[in-house]
Every structure is written in C-alpha cells, then in structure tokens.
Amino acid sequence: KRRSEGPVLRFPPRRILVAVEFTKASLFAWEAAREIAGRFGASLEAVWCGPPESRVTALKRLRARLGPGARVHAVKGDPVPAIRRLARRRACDLIVMGAHRRPGLVRWVQGSVAEAVVHGVPCPVLIVPRAWRAPKWILAPVNDAAYARRGLLAAAVLARAYKARLALLRIAEDSVKGPYAAGRVSALAEKLPPAVSRDVRPELEVRVGNPVVEILRAQHGRDMIVLVAHRKSLLGDMVLGTTVERVLRHSRVPVLAIPSR
Numbered sequence: 001k002r003r004s005e006g007p008v009l010r011f012p013p014r015r016i017l018v019a020v021e022f023t024k025a026s027l028f029a030w031e032a033a034r035e036i037a038g039r040f041g042a043s044l045e046a047v048w049c050g051p052p053e054s055r056v057t058a059l060k061r062l063r064a065r066l067g068p069g070a071r072v073h074a075v076k077g078d079p080v081p082a083i084r085r086l087a088r089r090r091a092c093d094l095i096v097m098g099a100h101r102r103p104g105l106v107r108w109v110q111g112s113v114a115e116a117v118v119h120g121v122p123c124p125v126l127i128v129p130r131a132w133r134a135p136k137w138i139l140a141p142v143n144d145a146a147y148a149r150r151g152l153l154a155a156a157v158l159a160r161a162y163k164a165r166l167a168l169l170r171i172a173e174d175s176v177k178g179p180y181a182a183g184r185v186s187a188l189a190e191k192l193p194p195a196v197s198r199d200v201r202p203e204l205e206v207r208v209g210n211p212v213v214e215i216l217r218a219q220h221g222r223d224m225i226v227l228v229a230h231r232k233s234l235l236g237d238m239v240l241g242t243t244v245e246r247v248l249r250h251s252r253v254p255v256l257a258i259p260s261r
Contacts, residue, residue, distance in 0.1 A: 025128075
C-alpha cells in the first residue's frame with residue numbers, strides 16, 4: 001500500500017504572512033518576504049502580537065518601519081496560537097519569521113516562537129536569521145519517507161525561480177549503507193520533472209553521521225536549507241526536538257520548513 005504524502009502543497013506562495021516586531025531579526029524577515037512576494041506575485045501581510053493598549057502606537061511605528069502601504073494585523077495574546085489562527089483564517093501558504101538567538105540552555109529549554117509555529121500550521125514556514133539575499137545554492141536534505149518528495153519539490157521550485165543550483169543531501173547511518181543511500185537519493189532526484197532537473201542541475205551528496213550535525217556542516221557554501229518538518233515520537237521530540245527544530249537553532253542561513261502533512 002502506497003504511503004500518503006499528505007495534502008497537496010500550495011507552492012510557490014500566493015499569500016504570505018510575516019510575523020513582525022521591533023527587532024532587526026523582524027526586519028530581516030520582512031525584507032525577505034517582500035522580495036519573495038515580488039518574485040512570485042504574492043500578496044503580503046504582517047502580524048504583530050501584543051497587548052491591546054499598545055495597539056495604536058505599535059501600528060504607527062510598524063507602518064513607519066515597514067512602509068505606509070504595509071498591511072499589518074495587530075492581535076492580542078500569545079504569539080504562537082495567534083499566528084497560527086491568523087495564518088489559517090487568511091489562508092496563507094507561507095509564513096516568514098525572524099530568528100531570535102538566545103543563550104544555549106535557555107533556548108534548549110524554552111525553544112522559540114518560530115519552532116512552535118513550524119509544527120502548528122499546515123503551510124511552509126521560512127525562518128530568516130540574517131539579511132536576505134537571493135539564493136544561489138539551495139540545500140535539500142532528504143530521506144526515504146514518502147513526505148521527502150514534498151521538500152524536494154519545494155526546494156526545486158525555489159531553485160528554479162532564483163536560477164539557483166540544488167544540492168540533495170542524504171545522511172547514511174554508517175559507511176556500509178552509504179552506497180544504498182546514494183542510490184536512493186539518485187532515484188528521488190530522477191522524479192523531478194525533466195525541465196526542472198535541467199534548470200537546477202541537482203548535485204547529489206551522501207554523508208555519514210548524525211543528521212543534524214551533517215546538515216549544519218553541509219550548509220557552508222549554500223544559501224538556504226529546505227527540509228520537511230515531521231514529528232516522530234512525542235517523548236523523543238520533547239527531549240531532543242525534531243530535526244528541523246534542532247537545525248533552526250543553529251543554522252546561519254535561512255531555513256524553509258515544509259509540513260510533512
């Protein structure tokens with residue numbers, strides 16, 4: 001029986017939502033979203049979460065910061081459920097957020113708003129840790145799961161739109177399984193439409209070791225990581241976090257998390 005790959009992924013985006021506040025990280029996210037929206041002809045909206053008594057002042061400051069034409073929603077309450085609700089209500093197909101660096105132990109214990117949002121919405125989430133620049137190389141870690149193709153297709157769409165190269169990364173448990181892993185990633189690459197494959201010229205790479213460590217090592221020389229956000233066991237996720245959450249905590253390049261279902 002064929003495993004389901006989940007609902008159809010709406011990508012490239014047509015409606016983008018950006019989480020904003022008064023930080024440099026937030027401005028990075030806004031600039032990235034604005035460039036992506038322009039490239040794909042998508043609509044662009046922003047959301048600010050804060051106390052109701054600060055709403056008028058916040059909106060005035062944000063419009064001055066983002067531009068007078070910016071559409072900004074001011075919502076109250078915890079930012080995680082607020083962003084999730086608005087994204088669903090507005091039928092957004094991409095959320096863009098800045099990356100907030102915290103001290104190591106605090107970040108490990110508390111996580112981040114971005115990490116929580118990634119696993120609570122049905123659309124891709126782009127986390128931007130630095131000033132945006134058009135990607136020339138996109139890294140797409142893949143595995144044998146049925147949902148891996150969703151990440152591959154999203155990465156290929158972006159690479160083609162930006163005239164970038166696509167690097168497919170497969171992590172093997174040990175060197176004995178390396179040749180098998182190489183064959184599997186090659187078979188996955190062959191599923192790309194011929195015209196897309198010709199344009200992005202996928203490069204195949206196999207590494208051996210811990211997936212998170214090897215993905216972070218492979219980011220050097222690449223401009224973006226695209227991978228699927230997938231929960232495994234509840235206990236394992238609580239203790240270690242998912243692969244995408246752990247990559248988010250340390251990546252120096254933007255990470256696009258694609259929902260597995």
